[in-house]
Amino acid sequence: MNTSRKMGAEVAIVGGGIVGCAAAYYLARRGAKVVLLEKSVIGGEASGRNGGGVRAQCRDRRERPLAMASIRLWVGLEAELGFDVEYHQGGNIRMATNDERMAVLRREAEEELADGLAVEMWDRDELRRRAPYLGGVFSGAKYCPTDGTANPILATRAFGWAARRAGVTLLTQTEAVSVGVQAGRVTSLTGRDRDGGVLVEAPRLIHAGGPWTPMLSDTLGIQVPIEPARSVVAVTQRMPPLFKEFISSHDLGVYGRQAREGHVHIGGIGTPGRTFDQGVPAGVIERLARGAAEAIPALRGASFLRTWTGTLEMTPDRVPIIGPVDGVEGYILASGFSGHGFCLGPIVGKLLSELIVDGEPSLSLREFRLSRFAETVGSAQMGEEMDSPRLRGMEHY
Amino acid sequence: MTRIGTSPEVERGQPITITVDGEPLQAYAGETIAGALLAAGRKAWRRTLHGRPRGMFCGIGVCFDCLVTVNDTPHVRACLTPVAAGMVIDTGGKP
Amino acid sequence: MADRVEVAVVGAGPAGLSAALAAARAGAQVTLIDSHRAPGGQYFKQAAAELWVGNPSRHQREGQALWQKVMEAGVRFLPETVVWGTFEGNLLALHGPQAPSFLQAQAIILATGAYDRPVAFPGWTLPGVMTAGAAQVLLKQQRILPGKRILLAGTGPLQVVLAAELVRAGADVVAVLEGGRLFTASLRHLGVLWGQWRRLVEGLSSRLTLSRWRVAFRPGWGIAEAHGRDQVEAATITRLDQDWRPIPGSEETLACDTLCLGYGFIPSNTLARLMGAEQDWRPDRGGEVPLRDGHMQTNVPGVYAAGDGAGIGGGPLALVEGEIAGIAAAARTGHGAGDVEREIRRLSPALARERRFQQMYAALFTPGPGLYEWSREDTILCRCEEVTQGDVRRAVALGADSINEVKAITRCGMGDCQGRMCGHLVAQCIARETGRSVTEVGVFRPRPPIFPVPISALGRHAADDTSAGAAEAIRR
Numbered sequence: 015m016n017t018s019r020k021m022g023a024e025v026a027i028v029g030g031g032i033v034g035c036a037a038a039y040y041l042a043r044r045g046a047k048v049v050l051l052e053k054s055v056i057g058g059e060a061s062g063r064n065g066g067g068v069r070a071q072c073r074d075r076r077e078r079p080l081a082m083a084s085i086r087l088w089v090g091l092e093a094e095l096g097f098d099v100e101y102h103q104g105g106n107i108r109m110a111t112n113d114e115r116m117a118v119l120r121r122e123a124e125e126e127l128a129d130g131l132a133v134e135m136w137d138r139d140e141l142r143r144r145a146p147y148l149g150g151v152f153s154g155a156k157y158c159p160t161d162g163t164a165n166p167i168l169a170t171r172a173f174g175w176a177a178r179r180a181g182v183t184l185l186t187q188t189e190a191v192s193v194g195v196q197a198g199r200v201t202s203l204t205g206r207d208r209d210g211g212v213l214v215e216a217p218r219l220i221h222a223g224g225p226w227t228p229m230l231s232d233t234l235g236i237q238v239p240i241e242p243a244r245s246v247v248a249v250t251q252r253m254p255p256l257f258k259e260f261i262s263s264h265d266l267g268v269y270g271r272q273a274r275e276g277h278v279h280i281g282g283i284g285t286p287g288r289t290f291d292q293g294v295p296a297g298v299i300e301r302l303a304r305g306a307a308e309a310i311p312a313l314r315g316a317s318f319l320r321t322w323t324g325t326l327e328m329t330p331d332r333v334p335i336i337g338p339v340d341g342v343e344g345y346i347l348a349s350g351f352s353g354h355g356f357c358l359g360p361i362v363g364k365l366l367s368e369l370i371v372d373g374e375p376s377l378s379l380r381e382f383r384l385s386r387f388a389e390t391v392g393s394a395q396m397g398e399e400m401d402s403p404r405l406r407g408m409e410h411y
Numbered sequence: 412m413t414r415i416g417t418s419p420e421v422e423r424g425q426p427i428t429i430t431v432d433g434e435p436l437q438a439y440a441g442e443t444i445a446g447a448l449l450a451a452g453r454k455a456w457r458r459t460l461h462g463r464p465r466g467m468f469c470g471i472g473v474c475f476d477c478l479v480t481v482n483d484t485p486h487v488r489a490c491l492t493p494v495a496a497g498m499v500i501d502t503g504g505k506p
Numbered sequence: 507m508a509d510r511v512e513v514a515v516v517g518a519g520p521a522g523l524s525a526a527l528a529a530a531r532a533g534a535q536v537t538l539i540d541s542h543r544a545p546g547g548q549y550f551k552q553a554a555a556e557l558w559v560g561n562p563s564r565h566q567r568e569g570q571a572l573w574q575k576v577m578e579a580g581v582r583f584l585p586e587t588v589v590w591g592t593f594e595g596n597l598l599a600l601h602g603p604q605a606p607s608f609l610q611a612q613a614i615i616l617a618t619g620a621y622d623r624p625v626a627f628p629g630w631t632l633p634g635v636m637t638a639g640a641a642q643v644l645l646k647q648q649r650i651l652p653g654k655r656i657l658l659a660g661t662g663p664l665q666v667v668l669a670a671e672l673v674r675a676g677a678d679v680v681a682v683l684e685g686g687r688l689f690t691a692s693l694r695h696l697g698v699l700w701g702q703w704r705r706l707v708e709g710l711s712s713r714l715t716l717s718r719w720r721v722a723f724r725p726g727w728g729i730a731e732a733h734g735r736d737q738v739e740a741a742t743i744t745r746l747d748q749d750w751r752p753i754p755g756s757e758e759t760l761a762c763d764t765l766c767l768g769y770g771f772i773p774s775n776t777l778a779r780l781m782g783a784e785q786d787w788r789p790d791r792g793g794e795v796p797l798r799d800g801h802m803q804t805n806v807p808g809v810y811a812a813g814d815g816a817g818i819g820g821g822p823l824a825l826v827e828g829e830i831a832g833i834a835a836a837a838r839t840g841h842g843a844g845d846v847e848r849e850i851r852r853l854s855p856a857l858a859r860e861r862r863f864q865q866m867y868a869a870l871f872t873p874g875p876g877l878y879e880w881s882r883e884d885t886i887l888c889r890c891e892e893v894t895q896g897d898v899r900r901a902v903a904l905g906a907d908s909i910n911e912v913k914a915i916t917r918c919g920m921g922d923c924q925g926r927m928c929g930h931l932v933a934q935c936i937a938r939e940t941g942r943s944v945t946e947v948g949v950f951r952p953r954p955p956i957f958p959v960p961i962s963a964l965g966r967h968a969a970d971d972t973s974a975g976a977a978e979a980i981r982r
Contacts, residue, residue: 167914294954
């Protein structure tokens with residue numbers, strides 16, 4: 015391909031979602047020269063389409079310290095980026111409809127409290143008192159007061175705009191097609207846009223490519239166990255103020271939040287279709303409607319105005335893959351956020367900037383290494399792991 | 412009074428009383444809520460999120476400007492909805 | 507489990523009625539769907555059933571007669587029913603009091619009609635500013651005047667006809683403003699009017715009425731601003747150049763309590779786009795229109811489009827296109843005596859005549875590009891979300907160069923009308939700011955539901971599990 019444009023950088027980044035843009039921003043603030051390639055628009059995929067929950071509770075233990083640190087960044091994000099991303103620390107309620115679920119939540123609470131995350135268990139009466147808008151089907155809940163919500167579309171773009179102001183070269187509508195490697199280290203990234211090719215010469219590459227990550231990592235001979243999954247969100251017409259928390263129920267299979275101007279967003283929890291297809295299935299719209307009406311009775315008089323889908327990036331253990339990769343020096347993965355990467359975007363971006371500029375991140379990324387999959391299972395068993403019954407009940411959104 | 416015509420030209424449907432913001436309003440069967448409001452000389456009956464007055468714009472149910480709450484159901488398009496005896500309409504500001 | 511039918515017709519205006527009749531007469535099983543209470547669309551708008559009107563218009567009588575035939579042909583009619591989505595295999599999702607939640611049709615005829623073109627200028631969102639179509643609905647359906655002192659602004663003979671009706675009904679019509687300067691252009695097209703006697707007579711009769719009542723007809727004039735606090739009280743009008751740009755210094759202010767905008771129509775093509783029908787940008791036909799073959803079939807097999815919803819062309823053209831689509835759809839489902847091609851060829855002269863008229867109409871009455879320069883920085887472009895022209899320009903300055911990116915940042919197009927009112931306005935603004943073409947700027951991405959649908963209705967079907975078969979059907 016004719017790479018008519020050439021540029022040099024200290025760090026090349028693939029992916030203009032919240033992770034890529036946050037990494038670009040924090041790196042540029044530390045003085046690094048960064049070029050970011052995004053195949054469509056900044057925030058055009060999952061980072062801009064998710065349910066908007068910014069949460070530390072209900073996570074795998076490995077993610078918890080990152081999520082807690084990220085929330086401290088979210089609190090100061092409007093000032094940091096100079097843009098209102100509609101972040102609201104309104105709390106997070108995870109409801110239960112039966113004793114089994116309550117028991118699961120209690121065990122989770124013990125672990126979270128031990129890790130320093132303040133959560134509370136609410137029985138039926140307390141739930142009724144604290145969240146009277148929730149339906150009578152719930153018998154209790156776990157509540158985290160420091161969790162909250164934000165506007166995914168604006169937050170991702172705000173990171174992009176701030177990165178650009180800080181000197182990052184953002185190349186949108188530019189697809190990354192190959193990575194140059196010499197003597198076991200990254201030397202360049204090649205991208206393709208409407209006008210032809212662009213060559214970015216850089217010794218480091220952060221690969222935050224979401225579900226499209228394996229397409230590029232395959233060209234490097236690196237097996238990254240990420241599979242796509244479709245997730246659907248529906249939004250109502252504007253409603254009077256009903257609630258400020260992020261709410262979710264694994265039993266009803268829905269989560270929700272009320273956005274700033276009153277529209278209620280309802281998303282699905284469950285086993286999403288394993289596909290890149292972004293069509294909206296009729297059955298899912300109906301299930302969201304049913305879950306919404308049961309969770310929040312006031313929505314029975316409301317209408318869905320709009321739906322959309324996004325593509326998640328699922329790993330075998332539903333925990334992201336972050337960090338350097340053996341055998342290709344300078345190649346850093348930051349993908350596989352399995353439906354719960356929105357909150358983590360800022361902290362992962364910051365930690366990657368620390369990894370590159372300081373040589374070490376302020377929070378360990380060891381638990382997120384790619385090599386953990388080879389350590390626990392042989393590669394032949396990778397496919398089976400994705401379907402394991404043990405995983406089906408786990409959080410992924 | 413903007414209802415057209417004396418009896419040789421048109422005979423209205425039977426008279427109907429609806430309640431708008433707590434006050435009775437005379438209307439006729441066959442009219443829409445928007446028609447009844449306009450016939451009574453009322454052009455503005457909704458406030459947007461930012462407090463701007465709105466009434467009927469497109470008249471065929473695609474612009475969603477003419478919204479009223481009817482018998483506690485919000486987001487009802489006044490231009491499409493026929494009046495019915497005893498209907499309680501609330502136009503009050505934000506939904 | 508979805509209901510099944512051979513031919514589904516979406517929209518019961520002239521195109522839909524004509525299509526349903528043709529398909530039913532050919533022997534096909536037909537379901538006709540319309541979102542309104544009564545059939546007829548806008549062109550055949552009937553007086554409400556509860557009214558008795560002593561002198562129904564010619565159109566109303568024609569529509570009534572056609573409806574009678576449609577009923578006698580055994581067509582199933584679903585009123586107050588919205589098609590909110592379509593899923594794989596041309597499965598239609600419905601919401602209405604008598605409608606099944608899903609309808610599987612072998613052939614679908616889209617006759618979705620059109621809506622009045624929104625035109626933005628300072629004050630256009632004031633109550634009392636409405637479309638000419640809104641005034642028509644009040645007049646025809648309910649015999650109610652939209653106001654007392656009425657100013658009409660638009661283009662084309664339709665508003666002259668409307669003005670005459672308003673005058674005859676006792677309104678004080680302040681003036682009729684025509685955006686174009688017609689005289690030389692119209693001379694070139696006189697030949698087309700041969701064979702359009704009814705239209706000529708109607709137009710002339712309306713002009714005579716206006717003259718008699720001394721209603722000023724002012725070609726080459728448009729709206730600069732509508733004034734008022736809670737409703738329109740006056741309008742400042744402005745002379746326009748040949749591109750419809752306001753000429754500074756030419757303003758006059760007229761007192762009025764109603765301003766009717768008649769600047770043409772935009773095809774309702776959301777459903778066609780959702781079904782994957784390829785579109786073409788045709789400003790002379792109102793905007794985006796689906797590509798069709800001689801059978802009115804789109805590039806999606808089994809999906810036909812007819813009438814104004816497939817490109818503005820008026821009632822008589824819609825009747826012909828509907829008939830062709832009905833014959834073709836019936837043939838697709840194995841019905842119809844005789845040679846389909848010959849049946850359709852029989853309609854060719856009428857089709858050609860009406861298309862010629864439509865082309866003349868478009869040549870004379872397509873608004874000039876200056877129409878989109880009547881708005882200022884603080885003029886609202888997106889009525890639902892109250893997004894101004896300045897907001898759109900600021901989004902472009904941040905790097906947004908497509909309509910969907912501007913939507914993401916400003917919320918324009920996210921309101922209840924789902925971008926129907928602001929689509930063209932925002933696209934033209936972005937095109938001006940970026941230098942890109944309107945087609946490059948794009949259209950709002952359509953997704954189900956294409957009209958708001960009550961959660962209670964959607965959730966009920968999930969509970970019944972009646973949609974099990976349709977549950978995994980997908981539409982992009």
